[in-house]
Amino acid sequence: MSEFALLTLLIGALGLIALGIGGLVLSRNLFRIVLALSLAEAGANLLLVLVGFRRDAVAPIIESGQALTAIMVDPIPQAMVLTAIVIGVGVQALALSLAIRAYAAYGTLDMSVMRRRMEADIDAAAGAQPATSLHAPAGGRPLPPISAPRLAHDKGAQA
Amino acid sequence: MAWTDLIVLIMVVLVLIGAGAALFLKNLLAAAVATALVSLGVSVFFVILRAPDVALTEAAVGAGLSGLLLALAAKRLGLWRIEIQQDSEDAGDSSC
Numbered sequence: 373m374s375e376f377a378l379l380t381l382l383i384g385a386l387g388l389i390a391l392g393i394g395g396l397v398l399s400r401n402l403f404r405i406v407l408a409l410s411l412a413e414a415g416a417n418l419l420l421v422l423v424g425f426r427r428d429a430v431a432p433i434i435e436s437g438q439a440l441t442a443i444m445v446d447p448i449p450q451a452m453v454l455t456a457i458v459i460g461v462g463v464q465a466l467a468l469s470l471a472i473r474a475y476a477a478y479g480t481l482d483m484s485v486m487r488r489r490m491e492a493d494i495d496a497a498a499g500a501q502p503a504t505s506l507h508a509p510a511g512g513r514p515l516p517p518i519s520a521p522r523l524a525h526d527k528g529a530q531a
Numbered sequence: 532m533a534w535t536d537l538i539v540l541i542m543v544v545l546v547l548i549g550a551g552a553a554l555f556l557k558n559l560l561a562a563a564v565a566t567a568l569v570s571l572g573v574s575v576f577f578v579i580l581r582a583p584d585v586a587l588t589e590a591a592v593g594a595g596l597s598g599l600l601l602a603l604a605a606k607r608l609g610l611w612r613i614e615i616q617q618d619s620e621d622a623g624d625s626s627c
Contacts, residue, residue, distance in 0.1 A: 373535060373579070374535075374536055376536050377535055377536045377539040377540075377579075380536075380539050380540055380543050381539060381543065381576060381579075381580070383543065384542075384543035384546055384547060384576070387543075387547050387550070388546065388547070388550055388569070388573075391547070391550045391551065391554060392550070394554075395553075395554040399554065401559070403559050403562075403563075403604070403605065403608060403610065404553075404554065404559065404562060406601075406604075407553050407554070407562055407563060407566045407601070408553075408554060410566050410570075410597065410601075411550050411553060411554075411566060411569060414569055414570055414573045414589075414593065417573070417585075417589070418573050418576055418577075421576075421577060421580050421582050421585060422580060425580050425581070429581060430581065431581040431582065431583055432581075433583070433584075445580070445581045445582070450582045450584065450585050453582075453585050454584060454585050454588055457585070457588050457589055457592055457593055458588070458592060460593070460597075461592050461593070461596055461597050461600070464597055464600060464601075465600055468600060468601070468604040469604075471604065471608065472604060472607050472608060475608050475609075481608065
């Protein structure tokens with residue numbers, strides 16, 4: 373492992389993290405957000421293992437009869453990354469199941485459309501007028517989200 | 532060891548291209564496959580960095596199980612469709 377290879381790996385890890393975070397922030401499709409999260413996670417794992425690397429070292433596996441004086445790479449980040457990979461798959465499964473439920477509820481994966489429909493739902497539940505532009509004339513502006521009818525409706529439902 | 536440098540350089544370029552493909556491909560099932568391939572490339576880096584156990588886990592869980600999960604979720608979300616060249620209104624549904 374030369375200096376060049378380590379630098380290339382560092383660039384690769386940082387590039388994966390940058391692409392993942394960029395996709396996480398900039399994409400509108402919910403499925404692609406999950407993909408970007410997975411990319412950023414792979415980059416972070418690679419960066420952690422890269423931090424624990426030591427030049428001219430062997431893998432941290434002790435065979436029987438081997439002298440313990442050999443230089444090993446740091447096993448602690450490797451153990452942590454091993455845990456992080458499995459946790460990452462769990463997080464991905466949770467995110468995908470939430471995406472499936474959101475798709476079943478709102479019929480779209482586009483975040484902007486989904487947010488509009490979600491706000492319309494909240495407005496309808498609160499008994500407010502459907503949201504119009506904030507620059508509409510005074511009568512047509514959206515009402516504040518807190519409203520008495522919702523509280524009355526909840527009390528009525530409990531009774 | 533010059534061959535390690537060469538392998539690392541080629542794999543880093545391939546992994547970054549795969550990450551870009553996962554973010555910019557129109558077909559979301561292909562993007563999921565690109566994400567699984569990025570995981571596979573990262574497992575090669577783990578072998579080079581003397582972490583064979585992590586590489587084994589990353590290849591089995593990160594590429595295999597996660598790719599299966601993504602593909603099944605894509606089937607559930609109705610993303611397994613062949614896109615014919617037409618500008619319908621559902622083109623905005625798969626935009627980045």
